[in-house]
Amino acid sequence: MCARYTCPVCGYEGLENAVFVNGEYLNTFEICTCCGFEFGFSEDHDVVHGFITIPESFLEVAFQLYRKKWIEEGIRLFDSKSIPENKKNKDSLKFDVLVDQLKALKLDVSNFDIKGFEKF
Template sequence: MNYICPVCGFESLLEPAYNEFDEASYEICLCCQFQFGVDDDVELDNGEFMKREDTLKLYRTKWLKDGARVFDPSDYPEEFQSDGKVKPEALRRQLKNINIVL
């Protein structure tokens, strides 16, 4: 069973990004390269940490702005990518998995 990445919507995670105790898997998404437990641990200037939902959104926004580059093209379906980026139609489908509409 594969799980959906809460950043890009790609269904490739081998385990949930966060378990029932809200602990991160430390897995890296093969599509967007987000590493759960690392990239979601953002410290603010005041010493507090950014809310997880905000870090996911921030990373997603940057990933999309950078052209939705595929982290590991050899492990991402060839028919859904072009020049190392997620094709627009595939991207729309993926993001729909996490209720994001482009």
């Protein structure tokens, strides 16, 4: 089995390259097949945060903004073909799979100000 790393945005275990090594953020330019986040690009270009390039200490903010937008837009899979059948509904991630992935990232889903998370 080849090494797979967990996406810090959506929690999907499908990255071929680690995003952080020894606490350092790597611009791998790998795109998560699940949420579509491109590491080294999306944090500066796919979310609106008021910086031209985001300070490294604000990375988590970019992840959160992207995650919120991705969830609210319907958790569409970036590359549906590469996601196992049991995790998806057509081209979207299953909601319960999403919740498990977010919990695996140790995110407090009860604290989410995102549509669909009211019941948590």
